[in-house]
Amino acid sequence: MPTYTAPVKDMQFVLHDVLKVSESGIPGYEELDRDFTNAVIEEAGKLSAEVLAPLNPVGDAQGCVLENGVVRTPQGFGDAFEKVKEGGWNGLDLPEEYGGQNMPYVLATAVGETMVSANMAFNMYQGLTHGAISAILAHGSDEQKQTYLPKMVSLDWTGTMNLTEPHCGTDLGIMRTKAEPQDDGSYAITGQKIFISAGEHDMAENIVHLVLAKAPGGGAGTKGISLFIVPKFLVNEDGSLGARNGVSCGKIEEKMGIHGNATCVMNYDGATGYLIGELHKGMRAMFTMMNEARIGVGLQGYAQAEAAYQNAVAYANDRLQGRDVTGAKNPEGAADPIIVHPDVRRNLMDQKSFVEGARAFTFWGAQLIDQAHRSEDKDAEGLVSLMTPVIKGFLTDKGFDMAVQAQQVYGGHGYIEEWGMSQFARDARIAMIYEGANGIQALDLVGRKLAADGGKHVMAFFDLVKSFIKENEGEEALKADFLDPLKAASKDLQAAGMYFMEKGMRNPNDALSGSYDFMHLFGHVCLGLMWARMGKVAQAKLDAGEGDAEFHRTKIATGRYYMKRQLPATATHLARIQSGGDTVMALEAANF
Amino acid sequence: MPTYTAPVKDMQFVLHDVLKVSESGIPGYEELDRDFTNAVIEEAGKLSAEVLAPLNPVGDAQGCVLENGVVRTPQGFGDAFEKVKEGGWNGLDLPEEYGGQNMPYVLATAVGETMVSANMAFNMYQGLTHGAISAILAHGSDEQKQTYLPKMVSLDWTGTMNLTEPHCGTDLGIMRTKAEPQDDGSYAITGQKIFISAGEHDMAENIVHLVLAKAPGGGAGTKGISLFIVPKFLVNEDGSLGARNGVSCGKIEEKMGIHGNATCVMNYDGATGYLIGELHKGMRAMFTMMNEARIGVGLQGYAQAEAAYQNAVAYANDRLQGRDVTGAKNPEGAADPIIVHPDVRRNLMDQKSFVEGARAFTFWGAQLIDQAHRSEDKDAEGLVSLMTPVIKGFLTDKGFDMAVQAQQVYGGHGYIEEWGMSQFARDARIAMIYEGANGIQALDLVGRKLAADGGKHVMAFFDLVKSFIKENEGEEALKADFLDPLKAASKDLQAAGMYFMEKGMRNPNDALSGSYDFMHLFGHVCLGLMWARMGKVAQAKLDAGEGDAEFHRTKIATGRYYMKRQLPATATHLARIQSGGDTVMALEAANF
Known part of the structure; x- marks a missing residue:
C-alpha cells in the first residue's frame, strides 16, 4: 500500500525562503512565522499521513453506493471527516465571525496540499464546501451568511456547485434548468444537473447546493443565468432543519477514478431555491470564485504527482533489478536497486523537479490571491488571473504525466491495483477535465487573459522575469545554469505572444x-522562474553557511535539472505555435 | 458505447501505395494483390467491428473471475473465440502443414490491428498463442511441433509465455523457478510465475505454457535458463488429453485495464515440463521471438489510439458547445459542434497524424520481418531489430498519450466509464509496461542496437532517409512541407548519435x-520518414489524377501537420540528450 509523508521542509522553504511570507507586508502574513507554519503543516500532515492516506485505496476499491436515495461513502470516511471537523481545518482561512481562523489562503494551500496528496477523493467533500462558502461570502445576504456559513465552516453541513447539465458543460448559455419565482420570494428550481461532486453523501446533516438556473426575463445565453441556494433540508428560522427539499440524487457515476467521491446526477423537482447575488448575474458570481477553484485543481494535479513520486522513490530504492553499468552498488545482493539506472533517475528527476517547481508556483499564486484580497491589490489580482489558467492547465497535465511516470517505475506492478500507483494516475486524470477542461484554460489564457487590461498583466509578468534576471546576472553561480535558460525560455514566450498579436488579429x-502550446510554454517559463528563485535562495544559503547544506545542494541540483531538461521544451512549443492555424484547420470535418 | 470501423482504405494505402507489397519481390507477397488484401481485411474488420468491439466494454466491466481454480472469461468471449477459430484467423501467417495459410506477417499485422482496436484484452488470448507457436516453430523438435502446433494453430489449445517472477521481471538472471531432470527425460518444474496473460481461462481445451526455468549445471545468471513446454493437460501419444499437470492459477490480478484478459499468478508444483531448444539456452530462444512480440505490442499502442480517435471524431462532430469564432457553423442549432474549435482540431490532428504514421511504420516493420524470414535478408533483419524498440516504446507511449487526448475531447464524459473512453486509455497503459518496459526498450536501443554489427544498421537507416530526400528534392510540392523538416529532424538524430559515441565511451x-529521449527522437524521425513517403505517393496520385483525390489531399494535409507540429519535438529531445548525465545523476539516492 502506498504511504505518504507531508513534505514540510520543502513547503517551509517555499513559504519562508522563497516567498518570504512573513516579510511580505500582506495583512495577516505577520502571523506566519516559521514556527507557526511549521506547527500547522506538521499537524495537518500528520492527519493526512495517518488518517487520510490509509483510506485512499479503501475509497478507490469501495467507491460510493447509492441505495434508496442515500449515498454511502466508503468505510472509514465518516470517522475521518469527524477528525477533519474536530481539527477545524476547513475554517483555517475563513472569517472568524463564522467560526474560522482567518489565516491566509497561502497557509490553507499548504495544508490542502497534504490532504489532497493523501486522499484526493476524500478532500473534495471539504473542498467543494469551501468553494460554496466562498460564493456565499462573496454574494450572499447577511441573513444567508448567518443561516449557512457557521454550519458550513464547521463542516456540519457541506456544499456543492451545480453548473453542468447533460447537454451543456462548457457552454453554460444553453442550460435548461429553470427557476420560477414564488410568492414568498423564493424560486422553484426544476432541472437536472450532472457531474455534481459530493452531491449526496452520509457525512453531513445537510447539503447546501449552489445551483445555476435560468429565471424568467434574463434573455438568452449566459445573461439569463442566476445563482441559487438550494439546501437538501430547508432551514427553519431557528436554524434547525426542516422539510426535505425537492432535490435528490438520481444516480452516481462510475468513473475512472476518485471513486471515494460521489459524482451525482442531481434532480431538482420544483425544489425551493433562494437567489444569491443579483438576478441574472449568476455567471459573474461564479467567476469571482474561479481563480481560487482553479488553483485548487492545479494543486490536485501536482499533489497527486507528489504522492506518486514519494512511492516511486521508495520502490526504486527497494526493487533489485540489474546492475549499475559503472559498477555494482549492492554487490552482496542479487542485483542493485533500480535507482542506480540512469533512465530511472531521469524519470524520478522529471517528477521531483516538476513537483517542487509546481508547489512554488502554486504557493506564489495563493500569495497573490491573498495580496489581491487582503491588500486590495489590483495588480496582484490581474497577475494571478493571468496565471490561473496556467496553474490549472499546465500543472494538471504535467501532474498526470508525472503520476503516469511514477507508475512506470513499478514496471508490471504499476499496473496492478493492489500497489496503488494506478489510482494516482486515474485520480489525477480528472483534474485535467473538471473546473474547465484544459483546452478551455488555454482558450481563457490566450483569448481573454493575455489582452486583459490592455495586456498590462502579461507585461508585468515579463518585467518580473526580466528584472529578476537583471538583478542577478552578476551571480556567476546562477548565470549559466539558471538565468540563461530562463532568458531563452522567456524569449520564446514573448515571441509566441508577438505571433498571436500579429496573426491573431487577422485570423483568430x-x-x-496555438493556445494549448502557449499554456504549456507559459507554464515552463513560470516553473523556470520559480526554480531560478529557488536556486538563488539555496545558493545564498550555501554561501552564507546557513541551514541544511545537503538540502540546499539538492535544491540546486534539482533546479539545474529542470532548467536543462525541461525548459528546452519551450522551443518546440514555439515552433508549433508559429506553424499557425493552417495545418490545424486544413481538413473538412468530414475528412477526420 | 464506442464503435469501431476498420480503416481498410488507410491500410490499403499503406500496403499498396506506400509499401507496394505485391511488387516487393518478397516470396509470398505476390499473392497480396489489392483485391485479395482488401477482401481479407474487410472480412476481419467485420468480425472486429460486429463481434469483438461490442464485447470490449463487457470485458472491461465484468473482468475475469477465478473460482475453484477455473477462470471464467466475460460473457460472450467464448462465442467470439469460436468465431475467430472458425475464421481461421490465428493461422493466417502460420505454416500450412500445421493448418495455417502461410500468408505474410504484414497481412496478419493489418488483420491484427483491427482485432486489437476492437478488443485488445480479447485479442491477447490469440496473441499469446501466436507467440508460443512461434517459439515452438523456431525451437521445438519435430515431435513437439506435431504434438502441439496443429491444436494451437486452430486455437483448440492456447499458449502462454512464463518469464516474470515476483522478484524478477527485467532481470531474468535472478529467477528461481527450478527444472529438475527426471528419468524419463522430462523435467519437474517448480516455482511461481506472475503476470501471465491468458494463463488460465475457459475458452480452450488445453493451455500450453512456455516456461523459463533454471536446470542444474547452467551456472549463474541468465546463462542457466532453459525453456520448457508445460501443458495444462499432458498429451497422450495419440494426441488425446491425459492427466492434469501440476500447474495451476493461484490468483488473477486486479489491474488498471485489459480486464477481459486473465493476468494470472501461475504455480508450478513439480509440473511435468519438456525441454524446448537447447539446454541452458532458453534466453536465446526467447530473443528470437522478441522482435515480433514487441512489434505486436507497439501495434497495441497505436491500435488503441485508433479506436479512441474514431470515437473522439464522432463525439466532436456530435457535441454542441460554443460557437466557431469565425462565424457560426450551425446557426440553427443551440451551438456549433465542437469540431469547429481550433484546439479540438489540434487535438484530433495530433491523434490522426500519429495513428496513420504509426500504422505505416508498423506495417513497414512487419514487411522487414517478412523480408528477413522469407528472403533470409540479414540487412532487413538488422534494420527491423534496430527499429523494434522504437516501434514498441515510441508507439506505446504516444498511443497512450493519444488515447488520453481522445478522452479529453469528451470533457467530463471522458471520465465516466459508461462512455468507454477511459477504457481505451486504461487498456493502452499496459503496452508501455509489458514485453519490456519502455525504459528497457530505450536501453536496448542505445545500449545494444545502435552499435550492433558495428553500427551498420543505424547507418543504413540514415542512408535510407538521406537517399529518400535526395531522390525527391526536385519535387517542389514536397520540399518545404516534407523534406526540409525530415532533414532537420534526421540531423538532430544524427547529432544525438554522435553525442552518444563521443560521450558514452567515457561515461556510459x-x-x-539520454536513451529515453533518443527513442522518442528516433520515433519522430521514423514517422517523419513515413509521412514523407506517404506525402510523396499521395502527391503523385493527385498529379496523375488517379484514385480518390479527397483521400489523397487529406493524407497530404495530415502529413503536413505531423511535419510542422510534431517533428519540431526532435530539437527538445536533442537538447535533453546533449545536457548529458550530470544533472540526471547528480543526487545521492537518499536525496530523492
Missing part, C-alpha cells in the same frame, strides 16, 4: 490553434 | 541518461 484561428 | 551514464 492562428492564435487559438 | 551520459548516453543512458
